Amino acid sequence: MTRRVAVTGLGVVAPGGNGTKAFWELLTAGRTATRPISLFDAAGFRSRIAAECDFDPAEAGLTAAEVARMDRYVQFAAVAADEAWQQAEMDLADPWRLGVCTGSAVGATTLLERDYAVTSNAGADWLVDARLASPFLHRALSPAALAAEVADRVGARGPVRTVSTGCTAGLDAVGHAARLIEEDRADVVVAGAAESPISPIAVACFDAIRATSARNDDPAHAARPFDLDRDGFVLGEGAAVLVLEEWEHARRRGAVVLAEVAGFATRSNAHHMTGLTAEGVEMAEAVRRAMDQARLGPDDVDYVNAHGSGTRQNDRHETAAFRRVLGARAYEVPVSSIKSMIGHSLGAIGSIELAACVLALTEGVVPPTANLDTPDPECDLDYVPHTARERDLRAVLSVGSGFGGFQSAVVLTRARRS
Amino acid sequence: MSPVVTGLGVIAPSGIGVGDFWPAVRDGHVALGPVSRFEPNPYPVVVTGEVSEFEPEGWIDPRITVQTDRFTHFALAAAGMALRDAELDPRTVPPFEFGVVTASYSGGVEFGQREIERLWKDGPEHVGPYQSIAWFYAACTGQISIGNGLRGPSGVLVADEAGGLDAIAAAAGELRRGAKAMLVGGAEAPFCPYSMCCQLGLGLLSTGEDPTTAYLPFSYRANGFTPAEGGAMLVVEDEEAARARGVDVRAVVAGHCATYTGTQRFDRSAEGLLRAAEGALAEAGVDAADVDVVFLDALADRRADAAEAEAVRRLFGDRADRVPATAPKAGYGRCYSGAAVLDVATAVLAIEHGTVPPTPGVRDCRFDLDLDLVTGAARAADIRTALVLSRGQHGGNSALVLRRPEPIQGGN
Amino acid sequence: MDAHLSPNDLAALISRCTGVTVTGEQVTDSDRTFDDLGVDSLGLMGVLAELQRNHGMSRDVDMQPDQSPLELLNLVSGRA
Structure with a gap:
C-alpha cells in the first residue's frame, strides 16, 4: 500500500518579515526585500547587496544558551520549526517514528568564518590558534548540527539527517523526508532547510564567478528573474520548515492537512559544476519523474514555482526545460520566481519556495515575479510580472537547480479527502 | 529487487x-x-x-x-x-x-x-x-x-x-x-x-x-x-x-535503520543503536540469531564503548559473548563520513574471505563489556550475515545489514 | 597593462590557474580558443582574476571561452 505524505505544519523565517504571515504578505504584495548588505562591511566586494532577515533571536523566542550555541542558520531553522510544530499540534506516541530532515548548502559558514578570523589573527596565521576558538566551533564543521538541533526541539528519535546538495538541498530535504514516510521509516518528519550565507567568504566566492548581481546602486530592483536586464542572483538567507506526516496518521488525529507531497525526483546534468545545458534535458527529466510519481500530466499543473535565480544562463535553461516537459501547457501555466523578492538563500530557498507553494495552494494565490519589466525574448512564458493573481490551484510544481549539476522537482497537491 | x-x-x-x-x-x-x-x-x-x-x-x-x-x-x-x-x-x-x-x-x-x-x-x-x-x-x-x-x-x-x-x-x-x-x-x-x-x-x-x-x-x-x-x-x-551482465555479486544490502539520541550523548546511544540494529535486521528479514559478525562503531570513549557493548548485549542476549565483533578502524583511524563506508567495504571482504579481521592493537578488551572482540589475529568464520554499526558526532545511530549472496541455482 | 607578458608567461599562468597544460605556441595561435584548449568558464575567470590582480589588467575586462588566448594576450599587453 502506498503511504501518502501530508503537510500539516509550516514555519518560515525570511527576508522582509518573520513568520508565515509576514512572508506571505510580502510575496503577495510583490514587495522586494533586497537591500545593501548590513551584516558586515561589504566595501571592496563586487556585489554589496543581499536579502537579509531582520531577525532578533531573543525576540523570536530563543534562550541565551541557544543563541550562543547555534549559528545563525540554525537559529532560523529552530524558530521556523517551532512555528511549524505549533501549527501541526502534533500528539505523537512514538518518538522513534519521528524523524528530521534538514537541508543546507554551506552550513555554518558564518560561524566558521568568524572563528577563523579570530584563530588565524585575521588571516595572518596558517597554523590557527585553537585556544581562541569558540567552545561551539566543533558544531560548525558539519551541517548535521542543523538536523540535531531541530530534532532536540521536537523530541525526535527516528532518522535525523541533513541533505546538502548545494542549492537544491531545500527541495531535496523535503523530498528525502517524504521518502522516509513513504518507505515506512517514519510516520512524521520535520523537514526543511536553512541558510545564512551573507558573510565575506560566501559573497567573495560568488563575486569570483560573477554569479551575483552587481546592481549595487539599486538593490530593490536587483533580483530580476527572466528580465532582459538581469545580471545575476541576489544572495539571501532564511529558513522554512514543513511538518510532513503520513496521511492516515494525520487523518486519524484529525489534523488539518495543508497539502500533499505528491512527487519528487532529482537528476544530474553530468555536464559542469556551475554550467547548465542549453536544452534543460535533465531538469525536464526530473520534472517528468516527479509528475509520474504524482500521477499527473502537464495539463494538471496549475502553477510552476521556478528556480528563477536571475542569472542569464539559468532563466533560459529552465524555460527550455519547462517547454520540453510541459509542451503547450508551458505557455498556459503561470510561472514565477519569488527569488525576485527574497533573494536566493542557496540551500534554504527550496524549502522556502515549497512553503510559498503550500500557501499558494491553500490561499488560491499565485505569487508574482517582481522586477520583470522587460522580458528576455528567450524567456517567453507567463512569469506573472509584478502582481499576484488569484487562481484556483490543485497541483503545483517547484523546481531547483544547483552547483554540481543537480536538478530537482517537487509536486505538491491541494489537500483532498482520501 | x-x-x-x-x-x-x-x-x-x-x-x-x-x-x-x-x-x-x-x-x-x-x-x-x-x-x-x-x-x-x-x-x-x-x-x-x-x-x-x-x-x-x-x-x-x-x-x-x-x-x-x-x-x-x-x-x-x-x-x-x-x-x-x-x-x-x-x-x-x-x-x-x-x-x-x-x-x-x-x-x-x-x-x-x-x-x-x-x-x-x-x-x-x-x-x-x-x-x-x-x-x-x-x-x-x-x-x-x-x-x-x-x-x-x-x-x-x-x-x-x-x-x-x-x-x-x-x-x-x-x-x-x-x-x-x-x-x-x-x-x-x-x-x-x-x-x-x-x-x-x-x-x-x-x-x-x-x-x-x-x-x-x-x-x-x-x-x-x-x-x-x-x-x-x-x-x-x-x-x-x-x-x-555476468558480474560477481559481492554482497546484498539487506537492511538499514537510523535513530537519533542527542548530540554528544554517546552514553545514551545504547538504546538508539539497539533499535537501529533491530530495525535493520527486520528489514533484512533475519533475526539477531542469524548475525555472524558485528563491525563496531568504536569511539574509544569509556561511556560510548560501554553503550555500544550494551546495545550488542541486548541485541544478542545470551549469545552476545559468542558473536564475533571487531573494529578494524582501530588500525587506520576514523575518517568521519568515510568511516562506516570503509567498514561496509571491509564487511564485504570479510564475507568473501570467510575471515573476521581483528581490532588492531587491543589486547585488553574490558571484561565488563561481555564482547567477543576479535583481537590479535584474524579469525576464520562462515559469514552469511554481517551487521555494521555507526554513530554520528551529532547523535545519529545507524545500522546496516549485509548478506552473502545466495549461490545461483544450477539451471538446466 | 603588462607589456612584458610573453606568450610563454601567459601559457604558464593559464596552466597554473586551470590545470590545463598550455604552451606558448598555443597562445599565439589565433584559431585556438579557450574551449579548444579545455579551459572552461570558471577556469577563464580564474585567469582573468590573476591578470587583474598581478598584471594590471582592467577589472572591466570580460572574456568568454570561445575567444582565444591570443586575444587575451593582446589585451593585457596593450596591443588590442
Whole structure:
C-alpha cells in the first residue's frame, strides 16, 4: 500500500518579515526585500547587496544558551520549526517514528568564518590558534548540527539527517523526508532547510564567478528573474520548515492537512559544476519523474514555482526545460520566481519556495515575479510580472537547480479527502 | 529487487585499493602515524591516519585537481576503482538510471582554508573561482557525476559517521525506485590546521603519542579515537542487472535503520543503536540469531564503548559473548563520513574471505563489556550475515545489514 | 597593462590557474580558443582574476571561452 505524505505544519523565517504571515504578505504584495548588505562591511566586494532577515533571536523566542550555541542558520531553522510544530499540534506516541530532515548548502559558514578570523589573527596565521576558538566551533564543521538541533526541539528519535546538495538541498530535504514516510521509516518528519550565507567568504566566492548581481546602486530592483536586464542572483538567507506526516496518521488525529507531497525526483546534468545545458534535458527529466510519481500530466499543473535565480544562463535553461516537459501547457501555466523578492538563500530557498507553494495552494494565490519589466525574448512564458493573481490551484510544481549539476522537482497537491 | 554490491574502491591509511587494504586489515596492521599534513603541529592530537602515499597525479585529471579539495580527490579515485572493480562501464547503463550518493562531514576544508586566508589576508578579489565548488559538501557527488557521465538521481547526506550507512540505504532506495546502478560512499580529508582546530572541540580525539596505542577502543586504556583521512565508494546495482551482465555479486544490502539520541550523548546511544540494529535486521528479514559478525562503531570513549557493548548485549542476549565483533578502524583511524563506508567495504571482504579481521592493537578488551572482540589475529568464520554499526558526532545511530549472496541455482 | 607578458608567461599562468597544460605556441595561435584548449568558464575567470590582480589588467575586462588566448594576450599587453 502506498503511504501518502501530508503537510500539516509550516514555519518560515525570511527576508522582509518573520513568520508565515509576514512572508506571505510580502510575496503577495510583490514587495522586494533586497537591500545593501548590513551584516558586515561589504566595501571592496563586487556585489554589496543581499536579502537579509531582520531577525532578533531573543525576540523570536530563543534562550541565551541557544543563541550562543547555534549559528545563525540554525537559529532560523529552530524558530521556523517551532512555528511549524505549533501549527501541526502534533500528539505523537512514538518518538522513534519521528524523524528530521534538514537541508543546507554551506552550513555554518558564518560561524566558521568568524572563528577563523579570530584563530588565524585575521588571516595572518596558517597554523590557527585553537585556544581562541569558540567552545561551539566543533558544531560548525558539519551541517548535521542543523538536523540535531531541530530534532532536540521536537523530541525526535527516528532518522535525523541533513541533505546538502548545494542549492537544491531545500527541495531535496523535503523530498528525502517524504521518502522516509513513504518507505515506512517514519510516520512524521520535520523537514526543511536553512541558510545564512551573507558573510565575506560566501559573497567573495560568488563575486569570483560573477554569479551575483552587481546592481549595487539599486538593490530593490536587483533580483530580476527572466528580465532582459538581469545580471545575476541576489544572495539571501532564511529558513522554512514543513511538518510532513503520513496521511492516515494525520487523518486519524484529525489534523488539518495543508497539502500533499505528491512527487519528487532529482537528476544530474553530468555536464559542469556551475554550467547548465542549453536544452534543460535533465531538469525536464526530473520534472517528468516527479509528475509520474504524482500521477499527473502537464495539463494538471496549475502553477510552476521556478528556480528563477536571475542569472542569464539559468532563466533560459529552465524555460527550455519547462517547454520540453510541459509542451503547450508551458505557455498556459503561470510561472514565477519569488527569488525576485527574497533573494536566493542557496540551500534554504527550496524549502522556502515549497512553503510559498503550500500557501499558494491553500490561499488560491499565485505569487508574482517582481522586477520583470522587460522580458528576455528567450524567456517567453507567463512569469506573472509584478502582481499576484488569484487562481484556483490543485497541483503545483517547484523546481531547483544547483552547483554540481543537480536538478530537482517537487509536486505538491491541494489537500483532498482520501 | 535486491540492491547488491558489485564493486569496491577504498582509500585508507592501510592501503589504496582493495588489493593493499585487505591484507593490511586482515593482518591487523597499524597504519597510524604522526601528523604530516602540516608542520609544525601545535595541536595536542599528534597521531592521525594519513593516506601518505596518495597524490592526485595519475588518479585525477589536472584540470579537476586544481578545482577540488583532497576529499574530492579521494572520492573520485575511489569511484574510479569501484567502477573498475565492478567491471561496469557507465555508458552501458541507461541514461538517467545511474546516480551518485555521498555522505559528507567537513567538506573541502583544506581548499577552503587556503581561500579564506586569501580573503582575510589579501582581500576579496583574491578568492579564486573554484572556492564556490570545492569547499561545499556536495563537491564529491557533483564531480563524480560529471567525471563519469552519471545523470541519474544524486544525493548528499550529512549525518557525520552514521551518514555513510544512511547514504548506502538512500542509494538502495533509488535502485528500488528504478535506478539500475549507484555509486555510493564517502570520503574525508580533515587535516588542515583549521579543520583540526574545529575537531579538537569534539573532546573525543585521542592525544596519545604512540601510534600503536593511540586508538584502543573497548580496552581499559581507551582514551579517544584517532581521526583519519580516506574513504570508500561502492557500486551497488539491482541484483538482476548485475547477474544479467555476468558480474560477481559481492554482497546484498539487506537492511538499514537510523535513530537519533542527542548530540554528544554517546552514553545514551545504547538504546538508539539497539533499535537501529533491530530495525535493520527486520528489514533484512533475519533475526539477531542469524548475525555472524558485528563491525563496531568504536569511539574509544569509556561511556560510548560501554553503550555500544550494551546495545550488542541486548541485541544478542545470551549469545552476545559468542558473536564475533571487531573494529578494524582501530588500525587506520576514523575518517568521519568515510568511516562506516570503509567498514561496509571491509564487511564485504570479510564475507568473501570467510575471515573476521581483528581490532588492531587491543589486547585488553574490558571484561565488563561481555564482547567477543576479535583481537590479535584474524579469525576464520562462515559469514552469511554481517551487521555494521555507526554513530554520528551529532547523535545519529545507524545500522546496516549485509548478506552473502545466495549461490545461483544450477539451471538446466 | 603588462607589456612584458610573453606568450610563454601567459601559457604558464593559464596552466597554473586551470590545470590545463598550455604552451606558448598555443597562445599565439589565433584559431585556438579557450574551449579548444579545455579551459572552461570558471577556469577563464580564474585567469582573468590573476591578470587583474598581478598584471594590471582592467577589472572591466570580460572574456568568454570561445575567444582565444591570443586575444587575451593582446589585451593585457596593450596591443588590442
